[in-house]
Amino acid sequence: MNKTLIKNGTLVNEGQQYQADILIDGQYIQKIDRDISYANANIIDAKGLHVLPGMIDDQVHFREPGFTHKADIRTESMAAVAGGITSFMDMPNTYPNTLTQDLLEQKYQIAEHSSLANYSFFMGISQSNLEEALKTDLENVCGLTDDGLYFDNDQGIMANHPEFLEKLFKRSPHIITLHSESDAIIAKNTEQFIDKYGLDIPPSAHAEIRSEAACLATTNQILELAKKHQNRLHIYHISTAxxxxxxxxxxxxxxxxxxxxxxxxxxxxxxxxxxxxxxxIKWNPSVKSELNRQELLRAVKDNYIDIFATDHAPHTLAEKQGNYFESMSGGPLVQHALVALLEFYHQGVFSLETIVNKSAHKVADLYRLRNRGYLKEGYYADLCLVNLNKPWKVIDANSFYKCGWTPFVNTSFKSRIETTFVNGIIVYNNGHFNTSTKGNRLMFEKDRFN
Incomplete structure (x- = not known):
């Protein structure tokens, strides 16, 4: 039996909510209609549930190879599908850094045998590998990024090297995705807090060390360069209004x-x-003021912010402890991202249509993914069944991250991800995983520049 019929669910898709059935044939959605009958299908009654296209997360750090004591592709893809994320794009700051085509393909080979979700991996870009990076295939690699990479160990991220960005923007037909913070401003702020506190800088100082000004200075600069060259630029994890x-x-x-x-x-x-x-909650860029948080929510609603992401970057709990300089930046998020967004729906902040639009539709459009991100006939059946009225509380025991902790611990959510399909196969259902099937390599339109 290769067909599955989801009946009586409320679909959220392309700005609408409506009741319909979905017939899945193999990996694909064969038919969407009001009342489908198919005698030999595996029938799933989704009455009372909402059917959403799976979230596509364009920024994760799954830590493989090199840092698998924190996370690996298998464990974090499991956490992702438990959270309704059906596809991810992973960063190059593994060990070794993903700065050659051979190292890039090695990550794809690992994912082919271990990832429950669909996958793509960014090619890393540095001052030393420009020619190698420009060889990257536009159709089967999501893009180029510097996120998590540092030039010559101590020279900072690409946003601090406008002369190199100029060279890259002149030549690259790829989507270029950047982390934007000023190393000079951060260094100056750090010295001021060392003078005041020594090594005992409080966690709250992180918002002032990695300040609004540190973000704004480089973002202004890279926007100017991108506009000059009319490049495809995507700015990661915007943290200021x-x-x-x-x-x-x-x-x-x-x-x-x-x-x-x-x-x-x-x-x-x-x-x-x-x-x-x-x-x-120490991340780079930092979590900032409540005013910035509220204004970011407004920027989402007003379409200045295009998509949602997680920047899932797990560390062990021991690595998050110690003093300011010992504690590593980043944390696990993929399992709780979609339910957190749905909590904003319950609070009246976002509509369900907005959540779907910016967690699935627009991510697929931005990266020009082939046949994903929507509930459409002929598209891959990447979707999740959500109960909007099934409260639960986050505890370590019901979290699937390899690192064993979450900043959402003891948080209560009103919505629950009940079932997740990847390429037409149920990979997660009410706390249970199907590890016998694996996700697909994501494919993209060849022309993503125009």
Whole structure:
């Protein structure tokens, strides 16, 4: 039996909510209609449930190879599908850094045998590998990024090297995705806090060390360069209102040359939470003021922010402890990202249509994914069944991250991801995983520049 019929669910798709059945044939959605009958299908009654296209997360750090004591592709893809994420794009700051085509393909080979979700991997870009990076295949690799990579160990991220960006933007037909913070401003702020506190800098200082000004300075600079060359630039994890409102508002990400994203932690947490959670919410860029959080929510609704992402970057709990300089930045998020967004729906902040639009549709459009991100006939059956009225509480025991902790511990959510399909196969169902099947390599339109 190769067909599955999902009946009586409420679909959320392309700005609408409506009741319909979905007939899945193999990997694909064969038919969507009001009342489908098919005698030999495996029938799933989704009455009372909402059917959403699976979230596509364009920024994760699954830590393989090199840091698998924190996470690996198998464990984090399991956490992802438990959270309704059906596809991910992984960063190059593994060990070794993904700076050659051979190392890039090695990661694809690992995922082919271990990932429950669909996958793609960014090619890393540095001052030393420009020619190698430009060989990257546009159709089967998501893009180029510097996220998590540092030039010559101590020279900072690409946003601090406009002369190199100029060279890259002149030549690259790829989507270029950047982390934007000023190393000089961060270094100056750090020295001021060392003078005041020594090594005992409090967690709350992170928002002032990696400040609004540190983000804004480089974002202004890279926007100017990208506009000059009309490149495809995507700015990761925007954490300040001023940055967000530098972007052009508009819903058509295919026509935008410059796009931006907001991560779940910047929308959920604020500087007020450092006292309660300490270094558990230490991320780069930092979690900032409540005003910035509220304005980011507004920027999402007004279409200055194009998509949602997680920046899932797990460390062990021991690695999150110690003093300010010992505690590593980043944390696990993929399992709780979609339910956190759905909590905003319950709070009246976002509509379900907005959540689906910016977690699935627009991600697929931005990267020009082939046949994913929508509930459409002929598209891959990547979707999740969600109960919007089944409250639960996050505890370590019901979290699937390899690192064994979450900043959402003791948080109660009103919505629950009940079932997740990847390529037409149930990979997660009410706490149970199907590990016998694996996700597919994501494929993209060849022309993603125009």
């Amino acid at each position: 001023k940055e967000a409102f530098l972007l052009d508002a508009g819903s058509d990400v295919k026509s935008k040359r410059i796009t931006g994203e907001a991560c779940i932690h910047h929308l959920w947490f604020s500087a007020d939470d450092y006292e309660r959670l300490g270094f558990k």
